[in-house]
Amino acid sequence: xxxxxxxxxxxxxxxxxxxxxxxxxxxxxxxxxxxxxxxxxxxxxxxxxxxxxxxxxxxxxxxxxxxxxxxxxxxxxxxxxxxxxxxxxxxxxxxxxxxxxxxxxxxxxxxxxxxxxxxxxxxxxxxxxxxxxxxxxxxxxxxxxxxxxxxxxxxxxxxxxxxxxxxxxxxxxxxxxxxxxxxxxxxxxxxxxxxxxxxxxxxxxxxxxxxxxxxxxxxxxxxxxxxxxxxxxxxxxxxxxxxxxxxxxxxxxxxxxxxxxxxxxxxxxxxxxxxxxxxxxxxxxxxxxxxxxxxxxxxx
Amino acid sequence: xxxxxxxxxxxxxxxxxxxxxxxxxxxxxxxxxxxxxxxxxxxxxxxxxxxxxxxxxxxxxxxxxxxxxxxxxxxxxxxxxxxxxxxxxxxxxxxxxxxxxxxxxxxxxxxxxxxxxxxxxxxxxxxxxxxxxxxxxxxxxxxxxxxxxxxxxxxxxxxxxxxxxxxxxxxxxxxxxxxxxxxxxxxxxxxxxxxxxxxxxxxxxxxxxxxxxxxxxxxxxxxxxxxxxxxxxxxxxxxxxxxxxxxxxxxxxxxxxxxxxx
Numbered sequence: 182x183x184x185x186x187x188x189x190x191x192x193x194x195x196x197x198x199x200x201x202x203x204x205x206x207x208x209x210x211x212x213x214x215x216x217x218x219x220x221x222x223x224x225x226x227x228x229x230x231x232x233x234x235x236x237x238x239x240x241x242x243x244x245x246x247x248x249x250x251x252x253x254x255x256x257x258x259x260x261x262x263x264x265x266x267x268x269x270x271x272x273x274x275x276x277x278x279x280x281x282x283x284x285x286x287x288x289x290x291x292x293x294x295x296x297x298x299x300x301x302x303x304x305x306x307x308x309x310x311x312x313x314x315x316x317x318x319x320x321x322x323x324x325x326x327x328x329x330x331x332x333x334x335x336x337x338x339x340x341x342x343x344x345x346x347x348x349x350x351x352x353x354x355x356x357x358x359x360x361x362x363x364x365x366x367x368x369x370x371x372x373x374x375x376x377x378x379x380x381x382x383x384x385x386x387x388x389x390x391x392x393x394x395x396x397x398x399x400x401x402x403x404x405x406x407x408x409x410x411x412x413x414x415x416x417x418x419x420x421x422x423x424x425x426x427x428x429x430x431x432x433x434x435x436x437x438x439x440x441x442x443x444x445x446x447x448x449x450x451x452x453x454x455x456x457x458x459x460x461x462x463x464x465x466x467x468x469x470x471x472x473x474x475x476x477x478x479x480x481x
Numbered sequence: 482x483x484x485x486x487x488x489x490x491x492x493x494x495x496x497x498x499x500x501x502x503x504x505x506x507x508x509x510x511x512x513x514x515x516x517x518x519x520x521x522x523x524x525x526x527x528x529x530x531x532x533x534x535x536x537x538x539x540x541x542x543x544x545x546x547x548x549x550x551x552x553x554x555x556x557x558x559x560x561x562x563x564x565x566x567x568x569x570x571x572x573x574x575x576x577x578x579x580x581x582x583x584x585x586x587x588x589x590x591x592x593x594x595x596x597x598x599x600x601x602x603x604x605x606x607x608x609x610x611x612x613x614x615x616x617x618x619x620x621x622x623x624x625x626x627x628x629x630x631x632x633x634x635x636x637x638x639x640x641x642x643x644x645x646x647x648x649x650x651x652x653x654x655x656x657x658x659x660x661x662x663x664x665x666x667x668x669x670x671x672x673x674x675x676x677x678x679x680x681x682x683x684x685x686x687x688x689x690x691x692x693x694x695x696x697x698x699x700x701x702x703x704x705x706x707x708x709x710x711x712x713x714x715x716x717x718x719x720x721x722x723x724x725x726x727x728x729x730x731x732x733x734x735x736x737x738x739x740x741x742x743x
Binding site (some may be wrong): 278297335337 | 570595599622626627634643651652721
């Protein structure tokens with residue numbers, strides 16, 4: 182039983198990372214995913230891959246007018262708004278000594294002001310849609326401090342508290358709208374890509390970040406790489422494959438196109454290194470085999 | 482009166498009234514030289530007044546130059562200046578009022594910590610004590626979500642976490658500078674002037690007091706005593722901490738509902 186049937190979910194930062202991974206889950210569970218992002222190229226590619234249950238809308242989260250337009254487009258297209266994921270965010274390394282006022286403001290504008298505007302705009306639409314649920318991505322650095330991420334800590338602390346304020350406001354007003362914050366550790370997404378390159382002592386940036394977690398690894402944006410959900414995402418790509426399959430008969434070219442889509446969907450945040458390149462290539466070929474196999478059986 | 486803090490120099494932002502004025506007086510009573518940095522001078526207030534706008538980086542530069550020039554050192558920074566920004570909820574807070582609140586409560590504390598560290602590092606090792614303490618006034622609204630208006634709550638959450646970042650940064654760099662946040666509940670200060678005007682001072686205090694398990698609002702000195710403790714060496718092992726002085730609001734639930742009318 183799909184858990185999000187007829188539910189419309191707007192995802193800021195929906196073109197990559199946690200936003201993109203969540204969009205996949207929304208569609209898998211029968212919902213509509215509206216990918217709201219600054220990155221039009223990635224957002225359009227992912228929307229194309231996810232099919233008619235998804236839509237891309239351009240969004241700069243720091244602009245109230247952009248939020249209003251994104252929400253209006255969502256309601257016009259899918260008839261309502263039931264879920265909001267505030268996943269757009271910037272991660273910047275700075276300390277109390279080297280952070281400039283401009284940088285402090287920029288980080289807080291995207292992460293805190295952006296989340297505020299998302300909640301404010303969505304609540305108005307959710308009230309007309311019979312209620313809803315808001316999920317704000319804060320961070321473990323909204324729970325604990327970090328010496329090397331001063332502005333980020335401040336912004337995520339703001340998200341943590343504004344979430345509680347919004348939740349209580351909606352409860353008090355008897356709107357059927359819930360609001361919660363999620364506090365992930367370091368998740369393997371484009372946001373932390375610059376961190377992976379910074380060597381710390383004799384450790385690579387990646388090792389250092391992995392060591393920060395008792396589990397000894399980075400988090401994944403979703404279960405997309407687990408066996409169970411690969412099946413679901415394969416279905417999504419199989420549909421896309423069918424579309425581009427009409428364009429070319431060339432297997433290698435097809436595999437290349439699929440790789441582009443996989444990359445655009447940003448499951449890999451890095452410029453694909455060799456190992457990942459092989460992995461994606463293999464996966465693309467397996468997909469082609471499977472789809473061709475299905476097509477064969479379909480003809481029988 | 483004692484001389485626990487003699488030879489120490491303290492800056493108190495928003496020191497012209499409320500928690501700031503009381504903290505300034507308590508620091509001065511312990512022998513510190515206190516600079517009251519505020520938009521407006523208070524009549525007969527403690528310390529030496531310097532006109533200051535916490536939202537302006539230029540104003541911070543001038544303040545630090547003034548203090549280091551005239552006093553030669555900086556040991557204690559109390560980032561107390563703050564505004565409530567009205568009673569806006571998530572539904573009716575404007576971008577402008579969000580930004581106005583964050584400029585004072587969040588950016589102001591960020592700049593206060595940044596310039597405090599600069600000043601404290603320039604306090605020479607030949608001086609009696611080349612170490613520092615930064616005290617940031619957050620709020621019970623930085624601990625729970627229902628104790629204040631939206632923008633204020635978010636800004637105090639920012640102060641709570643940036644305080645921890647600053648504390649860890651200073652520890653990591655082996656600066657002998659501590660940084661802590663204080664989270665007062667309702668305190669009888671001018672931040673509640675609109676309420677006093679609407680309900681009358683005594684009724685307003687009784688109303689807000691009934692919202693606290695302890696049954697009353699705080700007086701500024703209740704908070705000033707904590708500021709004094711954090712500023713002094715008595716708290717020398719305390720850094721990155723959040724000290725609640727909220728009359729029990731965050732302690733948990735009581736049979737008498739906090740939300741019920743008094």
